[in-house]
Amino acid sequence: MVQLPTVAASEVRCARIDTPLGDYELLDFGGGRRLERWGPWLVERPDVHATGAPRDANWSADWVFLRELGAGGHWEPTRSGLPSRWEASLGGERVHCRLGSDGRVGVEARDLLIGRWLRERIEGCYDLDEIRVLNLFAGNGYVSSQALAAGATVVHVDADAAMIELARSHCGDEQVEFVRENVMDYVEDLLRRQQRFDMIVLPVPPLGHGPRGQLWDREVDLPRLVRHLPRLVSDDCLGIWLSTDGGAITWKAESLGQLLREVLPGHTIEPLQLEVASVDGRVLPAGVAARWFDDTEFLQTGGQPLTAAQLEERLDAHMISIGAAEGPARALADHPRETQDFVLRCAAMVARTSSGMAFNFVAHVCGALRLMDEAGVEAWLLHCMDVYDTRGLHPAVAAFKEVEGFARSYRARQTGVAFEDVAGVLEAFVHGLNGRRLKLEAGEHPYTDSETIFLPPTLSRFEGRDANFQLYKAMVVHQWAQTWFGTWRLDVAAAVDRYADSERALACFHGLETLRLDACIERQLPGIHRQMRPLRAATDAGMDQRWRLAAAQLGRPGATVDDSLGLLDSVLDAPLPEPAAYQGVLRPQEVARVRKARIDADRQRFRMVLMKLKQELRPDEDAGAPESEQQEADGGLPFRLKKVEAQDSVDGFAFEIELDGRPVPAPGNVRSVMASILQDLGDIPEEYLHAAGDGAYFAGDTGERSAEDVWKGTYHEEGAFLYNEWDYERQNYRKNWAVVREMDVHPSYDHFVDRTLHKYRGLAMELRRTFEALRGEDRLLKKQPYGDDVDIDALVEALADARHGEEMSERLFTKLHKLERDIAVMFMVDMSGSTKGWINDAEREALALLCESLETLGDRYAIYGFSGMTRKRCEIYRVKRFDEPYDETVRARISGIRPRDYTRMGATIRHLGGLLNEVEARTRLLVTLSDGKPDDYDAYRGAYGIEDTRMALIEAKRSGIHPFCITIDTEARDYLSHMYGAVNYAVIDEVRKLPLKVSDIYRRLTS
Amino acid sequence: MTAQVLKPEEYFITEEPYYEPVGNEIEVFEAAWDNQLPVLLKGPTGCGKTRFMEHMAWRLKRPLITVSCHDDLTASDLVGRFLIRGGETVWVDGPLSRAVRAGGICYLDEIVEARKDTTVVIHPLADDRRVLPMEKLGELLEAGDDFCMAISYNPGYQSVLKDLKQSTRQRFVALEFDYPSPELEAKIIVRESGIEPPLAEQLVKFAQMTRNLKGSGLEEGASTRLLVHAAKLVKSGIDPVAACRSSIAQALTDDEEMLAAVNELSASVF
Incomplete structure (x- = not known):
C-alpha cells in the first residue's frame, strides 16, 4: 500500500474576503461578537473567533442576536419599525437578508469564497457542455445562485424548509433542484441511483437535524460522508469544496485536506484558512476549508508547470514501487506544462496495460523528448506497445531503452519518404508512361526484372520529402526506360560473361546504357529529364574523355542497346564515373529468367488468342481438319502479319493481323499480347502464327490449397485476412491482430427448408404477400x-x-x-456453441423464412455465419454469397448451420463489412442474428469485446453501412444500445418467435 | 456576343462550326438524312459528337434542338404537356414536337439515361412510320422530309439496368466516335486554340498517358475537349503544367493518389 504524503500545516493558505464588498461591511469585532452592515442596516451577532477587544466600545446595531441558554437565540431590534427582511446588493447580485433563528443573516464569508471559486472553476472549463453541481448543507442559496449564474445545473440539499424557501428566492426555479432532506440519507440515495456530479460543495455544520429528526454530528458523520465522495464524482470532476466552522472541536484545515486525500488521492489539495477583513484591515478568522481539484485535466486559466512533487504525486498512482517516480518526476519538472500533461496522459494510458511498461516509459521519456518532438515520442510509445503485444515484456523493455535508435529512424522517416507512401502514385505514373504494366515492390536495391520494379523501402538521402520523392520517381523512370527502350532485348548476361572481369563489364555496360536511356528520355519526356539531370551532376562531372565520346554517340536518336554493347570495349579500361543516384543495379540473370517465362507465356497466349479469333470469324471450319493445301503448309492458322507505322510505340511500328489478305480488327487482348511480344523481341516471329494444335492450354500453376488444409497445416496465416482490433484501454488499434478465414458450410441435404416452409405455411404465405407489396412500384x-x-x-x-x-x-x-428498392443486406449469423439446441433450430428456421421473403422482394442479400476460437482462428462460414442464386445448395447450407465455438464479433464485422461494401447499392444493411455478447476464449470478453465490436460497427457506419442487431439475449439492452446505438437493435424475448419476428423486423427496416 | 433569347426551332447555326472528320461520318450522315434515317452516335465524352451535330445542322441548314437526357426524363417532357395559364389549360409542345413541326434536327444526348417510356415516342419516329403519337392531344404528328432524329450514348458507361435495347438500336444508323489519331488530334487543338504545333503534340502525348490509365484508377482518359481547354489556357499565358493540372487532372479525378500521378505525368512531358 503506497504511503501517501500527509497534508502539512505549512501548506495551508489564507482565503480572505475584504470588506467593504458591495453592501456588506465588517465594521468591528471583538469580545466574542461582531458588527456588520448589510445594506442599510447594522447587525450584531456572536462569533467565537472574535477574540480580542473591539475597536469601538459602543456599537449601535439595528438588530442584535442574543443567545439563550442551551442552543438557539433570537433577534432583538434596537428600535421599532425595523424590517426583518430586506435586500442588499453584492457586486450586482441581490442578496435576500432574512434574520435566521440560528443567527444567520445575509451570507457568510465562506459563501462568498465558495461562490467565487465555483464561478472560477465552472467558467474556466471549456470541455464540458453540462456541469452538475451538488450543494450539500446548501443554506440560503447564495452559493447555488452563483453556480447557476456560471451556467451549471445545481442540486441544492438542505434540511431546513425556511432555508429552502430563501434559497428559492435567490435561485429561481430554472436549472436547480431543491431537496429537503437529511444529507446523509440523500447521499445514500444518490449512490443507489449512481448519480455523479462535476462539483461538490460541502460546508458542513458541526451539528444539525434532518427534517425527521435525524442527527448530523460532524465528528461522527463527516468521515463517513467523505468516504462516499469518490462514488459521487464524475470523471471530469472540476473540484470539491469541504469546509466547516465552529463546534466543540476546532478542525484544522490540514485535517480536512487529509480527509480528502485519503479518499481521493493523486490530485491537488488546497487547505485554506478562511478570513474576513474588516474595514480597518483587521482580520477575523471565519472557518477552515479544503479544496480538492485536478489541475491536469482541463484548460484552466493558469497552466503553470507542475512542480516535481506534483508530478511525482500523479505518477505514483501508476507505479508499483515507492519512489519509482521520483527521478523521472524531477526530470520532467523542467518541461513546459503541455509536455507534462502529455507525458502524464501517456503514462496513464500505458499503466492501464501494464505498470511495468508505465515505469519504463516514464524512465526514458525525458531522453526521448530531447531527441524527438511529441509526435515522435508518441510513435515511439506505440512502437514499444506493439512490441509488448507481440513479443512480451522483456523485448518491450529493450525497445524502450533503444530510444536513440528509434529517434534516428523516426527522423529519417520524417524527412525521408517510405515506399508505401508513394507506391500508389508511382504505380499509376509508370502505368501511364506506357508499355507493359509494371508492378512496384520494395527491395534492397533499385532494379527491375522486366516485370517488376524494385525500390528501396525508404529513402532519406535528401533533406526534404519532396526531393526524396523526386529521387523515387527518377528511379522508377530509369527502370521503366530499360524495359521500354529495349535494354533487355539483348542477352546481357551472355554478353557480359565474355569478359574476364564480367562484373566490371556489367558496371560499364550499365553506365553506357544509362547515357543512352537518358538521351531517349530527354527526347520524349523533357520535363522529367529536367528533374533527373541534377541527380547525375556528379556522374557528368567525373566522366573522362572516352566516356564523353561514348555519350555523344549514344545520344543520337537511332542508338540502340547494340550500340552500347559495341562501345563497351572502348570504355572498359577508363575510370568508371560515379553511378547516378537513380541508377540502381542490373540483374541480368533475374531478367533472363522472368523474360523467358513471359516469352513462352506470351507465345502460348498469342496462339490461343488467334485460335479463338479464327473460331469467331470462321465458325464453320473444323479446327482439326485443314481445308486447303495452303493451310496444311502453314500449320493450320491462316493469319498473316503486316507491319504498319505506329507513332506511339517505341519502335515506330506495330503489327496488324490479316486474314486472307483482309485486315482483321484485333480485340484489346490480342493487341496487348502483341505489344508485349514486340517489347520483348522487337518483332513478332512468323513461327508464332503456327498452330499449337487443339486444346493448347498451357499448364498453369497447380490449384490453390483449400482453406481447410491451409488451416490444418503450418501455413497458419496464409490465405487469411488480417484485421486490426481496437483496444479500448489503449485507445488504439492492435495491428493485424485477428486472423479471419472464410469457409463454406457443409451442406446438409435433409429438406430442412421445405419442412420449415410447410410448418409455417400460413405465415410464409402472409409474408410473401406483404413482401410483394413492398416491391418497387x-x-x-x-x-x-x-x-x-x-x-x-x-x-x-x-x-x-x-x-x-x-x-x-x-x-x-x-x-x-x-420507388426503387436498391438495397443490399448482409446477414451475420451467430454460430457459437451457445446457440446449441433450440436457438440453432430457431435461427435456421428464421433464415429459411427470411430467404423466401427476400427472394420475393428482389433485394440482394448474402448470409454468412461466424464463430471462432482465439484471435488466430476467426472463422466465417459462407452460406450464401451475394452473387449466388438461392438454389438447393444454399438451402442445404442453411440446414447445415451448426453451433461451433466462440464469438469474436469485431473481426467478423470488419470482414463482412468489407464484402458488403463491394456491392453497389444505395442502402447497405448489416443485420446480426445473435444470442449474446461478444465472447472469445482469450481476453475478448466483457468491456474489451464490447468496445472492439462497437468500434468495428462505427467503422462500418462510416463506410455507409447500417448495422442492426436482432438478439434473444434478454439482458442485451445494457450493452446493445452502447454497441449498436439506441434504435438499431431488437430484442426477441422468446426463441420460438424468432422466425416470425425476423422477417417482420426486416420489413420495417427497409420500407 | 451578348445573351439573347431564341425559340429552339429558330436556332439556325449561321457560322461554320469547325469539325475535323475522322472517317466518312459526314457523308454517312448526309446519306442518312437524304433517306430520312435516324442516326445513333456512339463514343466517349468529349470526342466531338455534339460538335458534329452542330456542323451537320449548319451544313444541312436546319435548326438543331438538343435535349440532354437524365433519369427523370419522361415521354411527356419530350412530347409536351398541358400547363395551366390564366385558369385555362394550354398545350405546350416539348422539344421533340417542336423539332418535328419545324422540320429540324432533334438531338437526344445520352438517351440511355432517360426513362423507358421514352421509347414509346422514339420508336415510331425512328422507323418507317416517322410519326409522333401525341396521346394527350389525341393527334398524330407526321414528320416532314426535313426532320431528322439523332441520339447519342456512351457505350463505356454501360450498366445492366441502363442499356440500349436491340429493338431501339436496330432502328438507327450508327456512327462511332473515338479519340482521333495523334496527328489529327494535334491539328484540332491547334485550330481550336491557336497554340504552336509542338506544344499541341506534347498535349496529345500527355492525353495518351492518361488514356493508358483508363480502368486502373481513371474512369476515362482525357478527352479532346479537355485538351482544347488546356491549350486555350496556355495560349492565354498559363504555364503548361499548371494548365494541365486544372483543366485536365482536376477534371478527371478526385482521388488524391491518381491526381498526384497525373500531375507527375504532365510535369514529365513539358
Missing part, C-alpha cells in the same frame, strides 16, 4: 408543381380559390414517382 403523387398530367381535383380547388379572390395554388399536376 410507382406512386402517384398529387398536387405537384410540375408533372405529367393535370390534377383535376387540385385544379378545381385552385379555381374555386381564385373565384373567391384568394391566391391560386401552383401545385396542379400529378407525377408518377418510381
Whole structure:
C-alpha cells in the first residue's frame, strides 16, 4: 500500500474576503461578537473567533442576536419599525437578508469564497457542455445562485424548509433542484441511483437535524460522508469544496485536506484558512476549508508547470514501487506544462496495460523528448506497445531503452519518404508512361526484372520529402526506360560473361546504357529529364574523355542497346564515373529468367488468342481438319502479319493481323499480347502464327490449397485476412491482430427448408404477400408543381380559390414517382456453441423464412455465419454469397448451420463489412442474428469485446453501412444500445418467435 | 456576343462550326438524312459528337434542338404537356414536337439515361412510320422530309439496368466516335486554340498517358475537349503544367493518389 504524503500545516493558505464588498461591511469585532452592515442596516451577532477587544466600545446595531441558554437565540431590534427582511446588493447580485433563528443573516464569508471559486472553476472549463453541481448543507442559496449564474445545473440539499424557501428566492426555479432532506440519507440515495456530479460543495455544520429528526454530528458523520465522495464524482470532476466552522472541536484545515486525500488521492489539495477583513484591515478568522481539484485535466486559466512533487504525486498512482517516480518526476519538472500533461496522459494510458511498461516509459521519456518532438515520442510509445503485444515484456523493455535508435529512424522517416507512401502514385505514373504494366515492390536495391520494379523501402538521402520523392520517381523512370527502350532485348548476361572481369563489364555496360536511356528520355519526356539531370551532376562531372565520346554517340536518336554493347570495349579500361543516384543495379540473370517465362507465356497466349479469333470469324471450319493445301503448309492458322507505322510505340511500328489478305480488327487482348511480344523481341516471329494444335492450354500453376488444409497445416496465416482490433484501454488499434478465414458450410441435404416452409405455411404465405407489396412500384403523387398530367381535383380547388379572390395554388399536376428498392443486406449469423439446441433450430428456421421473403422482394442479400476460437482462428462460414442464386445448395447450407465455438464479433464485422461494401447499392444493411455478447476464449470478453465490436460497427457506419442487431439475449439492452446505438437493435424475448419476428423486423427496416 | 433569347426551332447555326472528320461520318450522315434515317452516335465524352451535330445542322441548314437526357426524363417532357395559364389549360409542345413541326434536327444526348417510356415516342419516329403519337392531344404528328432524329450514348458507361435495347438500336444508323489519331488530334487543338504545333503534340502525348490509365484508377482518359481547354489556357499565358493540372487532372479525378500521378505525368512531358 503506497504511503501517501500527509497534508502539512505549512501548506495551508489564507482565503480572505475584504470588506467593504458591495453592501456588506465588517465594521468591528471583538469580545466574542461582531458588527456588520448589510445594506442599510447594522447587525450584531456572536462569533467565537472574535477574540480580542473591539475597536469601538459602543456599537449601535439595528438588530442584535442574543443567545439563550442551551442552543438557539433570537433577534432583538434596537428600535421599532425595523424590517426583518430586506435586500442588499453584492457586486450586482441581490442578496435576500432574512434574520435566521440560528443567527444567520445575509451570507457568510465562506459563501462568498465558495461562490467565487465555483464561478472560477465552472467558467474556466471549456470541455464540458453540462456541469452538475451538488450543494450539500446548501443554506440560503447564495452559493447555488452563483453556480447557476456560471451556467451549471445545481442540486441544492438542505434540511431546513425556511432555508429552502430563501434559497428559492435567490435561485429561481430554472436549472436547480431543491431537496429537503437529511444529507446523509440523500447521499445514500444518490449512490443507489449512481448519480455523479462535476462539483461538490460541502460546508458542513458541526451539528444539525434532518427534517425527521435525524442527527448530523460532524465528528461522527463527516468521515463517513467523505468516504462516499469518490462514488459521487464524475470523471471530469472540476473540484470539491469541504469546509466547516465552529463546534466543540476546532478542525484544522490540514485535517480536512487529509480527509480528502485519503479518499481521493493523486490530485491537488488546497487547505485554506478562511478570513474576513474588516474595514480597518483587521482580520477575523471565519472557518477552515479544503479544496480538492485536478489541475491536469482541463484548460484552466493558469497552466503553470507542475512542480516535481506534483508530478511525482500523479505518477505514483501508476507505479508499483515507492519512489519509482521520483527521478523521472524531477526530470520532467523542467518541461513546459503541455509536455507534462502529455507525458502524464501517456503514462496513464500505458499503466492501464501494464505498470511495468508505465515505469519504463516514464524512465526514458525525458531522453526521448530531447531527441524527438511529441509526435515522435508518441510513435515511439506505440512502437514499444506493439512490441509488448507481440513479443512480451522483456523485448518491450529493450525497445524502450533503444530510444536513440528509434529517434534516428523516426527522423529519417520524417524527412525521408517510405515506399508505401508513394507506391500508389508511382504505380499509376509508370502505368501511364506506357508499355507493359509494371508492378512496384520494395527491395534492397533499385532494379527491375522486366516485370517488376524494385525500390528501396525508404529513402532519406535528401533533406526534404519532396526531393526524396523526386529521387523515387527518377528511379522508377530509369527502370521503366530499360524495359521500354529495349535494354533487355539483348542477352546481357551472355554478353557480359565474355569478359574476364564480367562484373566490371556489367558496371560499364550499365553506365553506357544509362547515357543512352537518358538521351531517349530527354527526347520524349523533357520535363522529367529536367528533374533527373541534377541527380547525375556528379556522374557528368567525373566522366573522362572516352566516356564523353561514348555519350555523344549514344545520344543520337537511332542508338540502340547494340550500340552500347559495341562501345563497351572502348570504355572498359577508363575510370568508371560515379553511378547516378537513380541508377540502381542490373540483374541480368533475374531478367533472363522472368523474360523467358513471359516469352513462352506470351507465345502460348498469342496462339490461343488467334485460335479463338479464327473460331469467331470462321465458325464453320473444323479446327482439326485443314481445308486447303495452303493451310496444311502453314500449320493450320491462316493469319498473316503486316507491319504498319505506329507513332506511339517505341519502335515506330506495330503489327496488324490479316486474314486472307483482309485486315482483321484485333480485340484489346490480342493487341496487348502483341505489344508485349514486340517489347520483348522487337518483332513478332512468323513461327508464332503456327498452330499449337487443339486444346493448347498451357499448364498453369497447380490449384490453390483449400482453406481447410491451409488451416490444418503450418501455413497458419496464409490465405487469411488480417484485421486490426481496437483496444479500448489503449485507445488504439492492435495491428493485424485477428486472423479471419472464410469457409463454406457443409451442406446438409435433409429438406430442412421445405419442412420449415410447410410448418409455417400460413405465415410464409402472409409474408410473401406483404413482401410483394413492398416491391418497387410507382406512386402517384398529387398536387405537384410540375408533372405529367393535370390534377383535376387540385385544379378545381385552385379555381374555386381564385373565384373567391384568394391566391391560386401552383401545385396542379400529378407525377408518377418510381420507388426503387436498391438495397443490399448482409446477414451475420451467430454460430457459437451457445446457440446449441433450440436457438440453432430457431435461427435456421428464421433464415429459411427470411430467404423466401427476400427472394420475393428482389433485394440482394448474402448470409454468412461466424464463430471462432482465439484471435488466430476467426472463422466465417459462407452460406450464401451475394452473387449466388438461392438454389438447393444454399438451402442445404442453411440446414447445415451448426453451433461451433466462440464469438469474436469485431473481426467478423470488419470482414463482412468489407464484402458488403463491394456491392453497389444505395442502402447497405448489416443485420446480426445473435444470442449474446461478444465472447472469445482469450481476453475478448466483457468491456474489451464490447468496445472492439462497437468500434468495428462505427467503422462500418462510416463506410455507409447500417448495422442492426436482432438478439434473444434478454439482458442485451445494457450493452446493445452502447454497441449498436439506441434504435438499431431488437430484442426477441422468446426463441420460438424468432422466425416470425425476423422477417417482420426486416420489413420495417427497409420500407 | 451578348445573351439573347431564341425559340429552339429558330436556332439556325449561321457560322461554320469547325469539325475535323475522322472517317466518312459526314457523308454517312448526309446519306442518312437524304433517306430520312435516324442516326445513333456512339463514343466517349468529349470526342466531338455534339460538335458534329452542330456542323451537320449548319451544313444541312436546319435548326438543331438538343435535349440532354437524365433519369427523370419522361415521354411527356419530350412530347409536351398541358400547363395551366390564366385558369385555362394550354398545350405546350416539348422539344421533340417542336423539332418535328419545324422540320429540324432533334438531338437526344445520352438517351440511355432517360426513362423507358421514352421509347414509346422514339420508336415510331425512328422507323418507317416517322410519326409522333401525341396521346394527350389525341393527334398524330407526321414528320416532314426535313426532320431528322439523332441520339447519342456512351457505350463505356454501360450498366445492366441502363442499356440500349436491340429493338431501339436496330432502328438507327450508327456512327462511332473515338479519340482521333495523334496527328489529327494535334491539328484540332491547334485550330481550336491557336497554340504552336509542338506544344499541341506534347498535349496529345500527355492525353495518351492518361488514356493508358483508363480502368486502373481513371474512369476515362482525357478527352479532346479537355485538351482544347488546356491549350486555350496556355495560349492565354498559363504555364503548361499548371494548365494541365486544372483543366485536365482536376477534371478527371478526385482521388488524391491518381491526381498526384497525373500531375507527375504532365510535369514529365513539358
